[in-house]
Amino acid sequence: RQEVMQNVMRILESVEVKWEHFQTWTDFSRLHLSNKLAIFGVGYNTRWREEIRYHYAEISSQVPLGKRLREYFNPEKAEGRVIMTKVQKMNWKNVYYKFLDITISEARCLELHMEVDWIPIAQTRAAGCSNGSQYLLPGGIPKTYGLYAIGYEEGSGSNSSSSTEDKDKSSPSQEEEETDHCESVEKDKRTSAKVTYCYLGIAEERTLQQCLFQHFQTSGKHYSRGEPSAVTRFLQDNCTGQAKEGVLSGLHIYIKFIEVELDFLSAGSLVECLETAIGYSLKFNKKDAL
Structure with missing residues (x-):
């Protein structure tokens, strides 16, 4: 607190x-x-x-x-x-x-920043494609309205997988489990500090699930006609760029979201609210938006 x-x-x-x-x-x-x-x-x-x-x-x-x-x-x-x-x-x-x-929406925006943890977005090779990868969105994204944020963290190479020796270890003791939990909490804190916000979205005409799917799908045009948005292009370029390097070692992408009642979503200056809270500008939000 x-x-x-x-x-x-x-x-x-x-x-x-x-x-x-x-x-x-x-x-x-x-x-x-x-x-x-x-x-x-x-x-x-x-x-x-x-x-x-x-x-x-x-x-x-x-x-x-x-x-x-x-x-x-x-x-x-x-x-x-x-x-x-x-x-x-x-x-x-x-x-x-x-x-x-x-406003209520600004209060939820601040809760999104201070109370909601970042969720890492996994990536995998696109099937049958040698120079492409795709994002794997997690399950459980609500089919309701609200606010969502997209952020990134500079990559430092892919994580090595666990060795066979690790898999053969016996069940950890209670003390080891408590230590692992503490280390996990500290890791979450470090991750939050390293993730840079780049976009705040408002899921008002579409649900949170639909909005995030639109940004992270390959074409970026499923729900909108014409050119994809700046943040969608950024995500596409990041995905393609990582694949060209041969390893998934570019920017690690994160999301967070919070449900907000539709009646309250349009009230308030949400981008300015979040930018004031984090202390820097959001790269992919238009300054007159939200």
Whole structure:
């Protein structure tokens, strides 16, 4: 959760929203706070340093901001007791909050970035073709609407297969299984850090499954007439380029997706939202899109 909090703090700083001094509970009953979803932070300063520092930050994506802040500042709640105690003991001078209201689709977009893991896309030789390969999409892609992202990681050669000796090993002990699990978690973290986002898609007219199939199939024209999109051409070129090298050692491709109710998909500036969260531009999104 610390990583998520750091991401939220960075977003709040990048959009330059101002701190507001917490004075009364009625602050959180105001109309502009009562029914909005938002990214918010709680901060403080001391008698010794006027600079406001973060105490906490989160995305209020399920509960309206006003209700969430009232819960957070409630002395009967665990976090509220922390704040009250800090003020009473004069550790803190004042308490502040800041927020950026977001749409439901923007909240899901941030969840896609912070909560959803990348899925690697396997590749295989195209049958009967000496200079081509094809992507193998995983099963379980929803036939519903939502958001999806495509990313890549620089390749470093194909992985060597397990030896016969490894296959003949006896069942691992519980300690070995726990070690393997920890290593797997750490590997997932490293992979997430290395994957570069290049495209954010909105599955609104077609399902997530149909949109991803369109990008990753060989022709790229099954669902659309005319030329394939820039990201589809990139995927095709990457696939062909790897095959020409003789080994699958080019860019490793990843996807992630999240379901969103169709009624909420068109609201918000989704590309700008994700670009702000990741800190760089998406290579294959048109700047006026989404």
